[in-house]
Amino acid sequence: MQIGFIGTGVMGSGMIRNLRKAGFEVNMYNRTRAKAEALEETGARVLDTVKEIAETSDVIMTIVGYPIDVEETYFGADGLLENAKEGTIFIDLTTSSPLLAEKIGESAAKRNMFALDAPVSGGDIGAKNGTLSIMVGGDEAAYEKVQPIFQAIGQNIMLHGPAGSGQHAKMSNQIAVAGTMLSVSEALLYANKTGLDPERARQTVAPGAGGSWTMDNLGPRMLKGDTDPGFFVKHFVKDMRIAQEVAKELNFKTPGLDLALELYEQIESEGLGERGTQVIYEWLLPQQRS
Amino acid sequence: MQIGFIGTGVMGSGMIRNLRKAGFEVNMYNRTRAKAEALEETGARVLDTVKEIAETSDVIMTIVGYPIDVEETYFGADGLLENAKEGTIFIDLTTSSPLLAEKIGESAAKRNMFALDAPVSGGDIGAKNGTLSIMVGGDEAAYEKVQPIFQAIGQNIMLHGPAGSGQHAKMSNQIAVAGTMLSVSEALLYANKTGLDPERARQTVAPGAGGSWTMDNLGPRMLKGDTDPGFFVKHFVKDMRIAQEVAKELNFKTPGLDLALELYEQIESEGLGERGTQVIYEWLLPQQRS
Numbered sequence: 107m108q109i110g111f112i113g114t115g116v117m118g119s120g121m122i123r124n125l126r127k128a129g130f131e132v133n134m135y136n137r138t139r140a141k142a143e144a145l146e147e148t149g150a151r152v153l154d155t156v157k158e159i160a161e162t163s164d165v166i167m168t169i170v171g172y173p174i175d176v177e178e179t180y181f182g183a184d185g186l187l188e189n190a191k192e193g194t195i196f197i198d199l200t201t202s203s204p205l206l207a208e209k210i211g212e213s214a215a216k217r218n219m220f221a222l223d224a225p226v227s228g229g230d231i232g233a234k235n236g237t238l239s240i241m242v243g244g245d246e247a248a249y250e251k252v253q254p255i256f257q258a259i260g261q262n263i264m265l266h267g268p269a270g271s272g273q274h275a276k277m278s279n280q281i282a283v284a285g286t287m288l289s290v291s292e293a294l295l296y297a298n299k300t301g302l303d304p305e306r307a308r309q310t311v312a313p314g315a316g317g318s319w320t321m322d323n324l325g326p327r328m329l330k331g332d333t334d335p336g337f338f339v340k341h342f343v344k345d346m347r348i349a350q351e352v353a354k355e356l357n358f359k360t361p362g363l364d365l366a367l368e369l370y371e372q373i374e375s376e377g378l379g380e381r382g383t384q385v386i387y388e389w390l391l392p393q394q395r396s
Numbered sequence: 397m398q399i400g401f402i403g404t405g406v407m408g409s410g411m412i413r414n415l416r417k418a419g420f421e422v423n424m425y426n427r428t429r430a431k432a433e434a435l436e437e438t439g440a441r442v443l444d445t446v447k448e449i450a451e452t453s454d455v456i457m458t459i460v461g462y463p464i465d466v467e468e469t470y471f472g473a474d475g476l477l478e479n480a481k482e483g484t485i486f487i488d489l490t491t492s493s494p495l496l497a498e499k500i501g502e503s504a505a506k507r508n509m510f511a512l513d514a515p516v517s518g519g520d521i522g523a524k525n526g527t528l529s530i531m532v533g534g535d536e537a538a539y540e541k542v543q544p545i546f547q548a549i550g551q552n553i554m555l556h557g558p559a560g561s562g563q564h565a566k567m568s569n570q571i572a573v574a575g576t577m578l579s580v581s582e583a584l585l586y587a588n589k590t591g592l593d594p595e596r597a598r599q600t601v602a603p604g605a606g607g608s609w610t611m612d613n614l615g616p617r618m619l620k621g622d623t624d625p626g627f628f629v630k631h632f633v634k635d636m637r638i639a640q641e642v643a644k645e646l647n648f649k650t651p652g653l654d655l656a657l658e659l660y661e662q663i664e665s666e667g668l669g670e671r672g673t674q675v676i677y678e679w680l681l682p683q684q685r686s
Contacts, residue, residue, distance in 0.1 A: 204590070227604045239604050264600050266592050274590040278583045278597045282606030285579020288652040293572035296639065299648045300494070300564040302556050307568045310554050314517050314529050315627075316572030318608035337605075349586065358589045359683045362578040365655050393649045 108133065109255070110163030112156060112179060113170040113200070114142045117226070120233030121169070121199070121259045122150055128258035135159045156182070160189035165252060169199040172344060176202045180210050192218045195248045197255070201225040201341075203348050204243075204270035204277070205355075211244055211269025220248035221269060225276035226260060229336050237261045241279070243271030277349040283320070283383075284346055284366035290320045291387040294328055298391070304329050328387035333378075340379035343370050398423065399545070400453030402446060402469060403460040403490075404432045407516070410523030411459070411489070411549045412440055418548035425449045446472070450479035455542060459489040462634060466492045470500050482508045485538045487545070491515040491631075493638050494533075494560035494567070495645075501534055501559025510538035511559060515566035516550065519626050527551045531569070533561030567639040573610070573673075574636055574656035580610045581677040584618055588681070594619050618677035623668075630669035633660050 114136040132150040136142035142152045207223035214221035222244035232238040238260035256263045266275045297307035308325045346367040353360045404426040422440035426432035432442045497513035504511035512534035522528040528550035546553045556565045587597035598615045636657040643650045
């Protein structure tokens with residue numbers, strides 16, 4: 107089974123290393139070729155174009171930046187759908203638009219190809235350690251067929267329904283993250299402003315009903331002033347925008363998501379897009395009521 | 397050591413049972429006398445007035461409904477401060493105003509008494525099992541002296557600073573709970589509205605970065621339509637109002653708290669004040685964008 111892999115950023119690199127460890131043949135493509143070349147030591151080969159990946163692969167995995175990049179990679183004239191072989195299985199690991207995932211699924215089906223949307227969570231560490239959660243939408247037979255691939259890169263792997271369902275599950279995840287991040291930062295802000303030792307307050311809150319992954323893992327980083335990116339503000343904004351669009355289209359209200367997005371858009375507009383999402387604590391700290 | 401206990405509601409009852417199990421002498425007072433009488437089987441005795449409690453106790457524990465009840469119990473003409481013995485240690489377990497706790501602390505000190513504010517978290521189950529988290533503010537020597545009492549009713553016990561600090565720590569906790577509750581309900585709402593199996597989505601989200609105590613414990617109840625109160629909407633509104641007032645007074649912004657409070661005030665105004673806080677999921681479900 108020949109795997110083509112497009113997008114060798116920090117997430118893709120971790121996945122490729124684990125695919126190679128599991129013995130898969132991998133050809134890579136990346137817009138910035140040097141990043142792909144850095145992975146040649148794993149035995150994966152660099153190809154020059156998306157088209158070459160399309161023509162030489164049985165399974166094609168993509169993890170690129172934004173929905174616009176996904177669209178170009180799949181639907182461009184030199185893109186995947188136009189040039190892949192019949193029977194090809196696409197796995198888009200990008201967190202992207204559920205509607206776009208549906209569109210890719212339909213276009214693939216028309217060409218006797220299969221498309222899975224399979225966004226992940228677990229960050230660069232999960233990618234490196236092969237412990238990603240993978241939320242999958244699409245054809246069940248294709249999903250079963252690529253199980254060995256998913257198991258090489260992740261642990262918590264679930265099929266949620268037809269094309270787009272993986273993206274929807276990821277959006278559900280991001281909505282949970284958004285409000286929790288805001289509430290953790292405000293809880294610690296409150297502790298700080300009322301003269302408590304915020305780390306002691308955090309330790310009191312964390313084991314109980316106010317506890318969360320964010321309180322355990324990002325709370326301490328907030329209090330230490332460590333804003334290094336585990337997850338970029340700019341990517342979080344992208345994800346929340348997608349979720350908000352879906353909610354608008356389906357006509358339901360997500361007031362917490364709307365608020366978190368509004369705040370993170372402000373944070374991004376102040377030049378903090380490349381900081382980790384936990385920067386919101388530092389950003390809230392000096393805010394006064396107007 | 398003679399303990400006086402005021403407020404034998406569901407929380408107080410659990411605490412009194414555990415105090416009796418630990419061998420403490422307990423006199424009780426409750427506005428609705430029958431509720432106190434139900435605890436006589438434990439060996440605790442019912443007294444007729446707050447004043448009698450004040451006159452006969454070395455340590456007086458209070459857990460009443462709202463700050464106004466705390467104020468009356470402590471500052472009324474027949475109340476605790478006017479009638480207690482010198483050296484009395486007060487422990488107010490009510491989640492109440494930090495400023496009121498400071499006021500009680502000052503008034504107690506003037507009379508050579510000691511006041512601890514010690515709100516708890518862990519709900520009726522924690523009260524029953526003696527596993528409450530206790531967030532304490534006030535005099536350190538008094539705190540040390542009543543350690544055996546705290547240990548009879550709780551587990552995660554921490555002194556956070558001078559009078560009011562226990563209430564502030566509890567507010568920090570409630571702020572964390574508020575935004576997390578909103579984000580969990582919206583995440584599950586999104587899963588529901590986009591045609592996912594929301595329980596499967598919940599299982600995907602729960603172990604990762606979107607995970608929280610609320611997602612683990614209240615998420616399943618949201619999806620089953622179980623709105624029985626673990627924690628009442630009306631009490632949550634009370635707590636969030638106190639936290640918001642503090643933030644206003646100290647002039648910092650808590651946009652997530654403000655939003656959660658606004659939504660829960662609407663929920664309460666629609667007659668759902670006596671439902672559990674997880675009712676927000678059901679309440680959001682039919683909401684359309686206007």
